Amino acid sequence: MKLVVHPWRVSLILLVVVALMQACAVRLIAPYDEITDQKITEIQGQTARFFVELDRKIGTPAADYSNNIAFYNDMYVALSTLDVRARAIEKNNIVVQQIELLYGMTNDLEALHKLGFNSTEEIIPIKNAFNSAFTAMVKMQMGLKRGE
Amino acid sequence: MTLDVQKLLNDMLAAAKTSFSKDWHKVEGYAKPELEKFAQNLADIAAMKLANTINEEKAKLQIDVQKKAMIIAMLTAHGLTILSVESAINAAIDVVRGTVNTTIGWTIL
Numbered sequence: 001m002k003l004v005v006h007p008w009r010v011s012l013i014l015l016v017v018v019a020l021m022q023a024c025a026v027r028l029i030a031p032y033d034e035i036t037d038q039k040i041t042e043i044q045g046q047t048a049r050f051f052v053e054l055d056r057k058i059g060t061p062a063a064d065y066s067n068n069i070a071f072y073n074d075m076y077v078a079l080s081t082l083d084v085r086a087r088a089i090e091k092n093n094i095v096v097q098q099i100e101l102l103y104g105m106t107n108d109l110e111a112l113h114k115l116g117f118n119s120t121e122e123i124i125p126i127k128n129a130f131n132s133a134f135t136a137m138v139k140m141q142m143g144l145k146r147g148e
Numbered sequence: 149m150t151l152d153v154q155k156l157l158n159d160m161l162a163a164a165k166t167s168f169s170k171d172w173h174k175v176e177g178y179a180k181p182e183l184e185k186f187a188q189n190l191a192d193i194a195a196m197k198l199a200n201t202i203n204e205e206k207a208k209l210q211i212d213v214q215k216k217a218m219i220i221a222m223l224t225a226h227g228l229t230i231l232s233v234e235s236a237i238n239a240a241i242d243v244v245r246g247t248v249n250t251t252i253g254w255t256i257l
Contacts, residue, residue: 026241028234029227094227101216101223108213115206122202125189125210129217132185136217136224139178143224147231 030092032144039082040141043102044134046074051127058120065113072110079103098137105133151194156187168225174232175225182221189214 050071057063079099086096109126117123160183165172168179193210196202202210241257248257 026234026237028237029230094223094230098220098223101220105213105216108209108216112206112209112213115209119201121196122206122210125192126213128185128189129213132182133217133220136182136221140224140227143228143231147235 027091029147030089030095030144032141032147033085033089033092036082036085036089036095037138037141037145039078039085040134040137043075043078043082044138046071046078047130047134051123051130054117055120055123058117058123063117065110065116068113072106072113075106076103079106095137095140098133098140102133102137105130150198151191153187153191156190157184160187164222168229171229174229178228179222179225182218182225186214186218186221 050068054063054068061067079102083096083099083103086092086099089095109130112122112126161180164179164183168175190211193202193207193214196210197207245257249255
């Protein structure tokens with residue numbers, strides 16, 4: 001009897017083999033998630049824009065907390081969306097903790113803003129801290145992407 | 149009195165090195181500049197206090213922001229260490245996968 005090998009059967013076998021190989025790979029940390037990565041970059045952009053604008057507005061009523069509440073609302077919504085996504089991924093504890101801390105940093109920034117910024121000098125260490133935090137989070141995502 | 153950035157950095161580097169133990173060399177390149185930035189930001193906050201441009205409440209909040217950013221950075225350092233362990237384990241398994249599976253006759257590894 002002649003054995004007929006259909007191309008779809010070959011594809012199916014290859015798919016099963018690849019799946020088995022992947023199933024056997026040891027995973028100690030969450031897999032890379034493109035949406036998480038994109039969201040972090042979006043939030044970083046939002047924050048960078050806020051600091052640039054705040055720096056220009058210092059000393060004017062436009063820099064007052066009451067005129068910047070929309071930024072904080074947007075940040076909390078974006079961070080909450082990111083948090084829900086991150087928690088849905090297994091072994092993602094590091095990224096979840098980073099998002100919680102970023103949320104806390106935003107709370108601190110808001111509290112400082114409510115007290116009022118008197119000079120650009122006050123903003124520099126905060127801006128640096130947010131930059132460090134975002135760099136770390138992006139670096140983590142890049143590491144996860146390489147580890148795929 | 150101003151804060152000595154270099155002394156702050158040396159103390160933090162010593163503590164981080166002890167804490168990361170044998171994994172320190174894996175994260176040093178990333179963690180060291182982050183600790184440098186952290187030390188500099190602490191010194192900047194202290195300088196604002198000396199110049200009377202911030203009050204205690206603001207200084208505490210500023211320090212809190214710095215601490216949280218530092219924890220985020222150290223979490224990444226920790227995560228990158230886990231990734232390197234994961235990749236070493238998988239590389240070791242890859243090397244013997246063919247031999248084990250062929251010998252046993254099943255694709256189990």
